[in-house]
Amino acid sequence: MxxxxxxxxxxxxxxxxxxxxxxxxxxxxxxxxxxxxxxxxxxxxxxxxxxxxxxxxxxKPEFSQTRLELNTLQQKYDQLTEENKELRSRLLQYEPAQDAGTE
Structure with a gap:
């Protein structure tokens, strides 16, 4: 026992x-x-x-920092992608679309 x-x-x-x-x-x-x-x-x-x-x-702290940096870069990427779309649409207003066969 x-x-x-x-x-x-x-x-x-x-x-x-x-x-x-x-x-x-x-x-x-x-x-x-x-x-x-x-x-x-x-x-x-x-x-x-x-x-x-x-x-x-x-x-791990270094991964925490990397995750934060990744999130920041993802937001910046999304912002730049949206800005790119907007600028392309504005550009099309001033330049007519070019046909592939006419040069």
Missing amino acids: AHYRASESKREQFRRYLEKAGVLDSLTNVLVALYEETEKPSNALEYPYTAVRRNQLLL
Whole structure:
């Protein structure tokens, strides 16, 4: 019986360690995400590994900065694309479309 209690104590310590380190929350989030997937992956065992690696990468500061830069550049790209469309339509008002056969 003493061995059983010692084992339970070690288990409880280990559980508290995992909880304090955030492992339980991370695993719970990964399993919830897997549950909510509409198309379940063919290899369910690989899913947690991939999700944890992906989350670790997203939490790194350099990736956070890169994501911010990407969002800024995407907004600038969208703005320039819209401006380009507007300028092309204004240009067509002053220059008639040229036919490919007449030069």
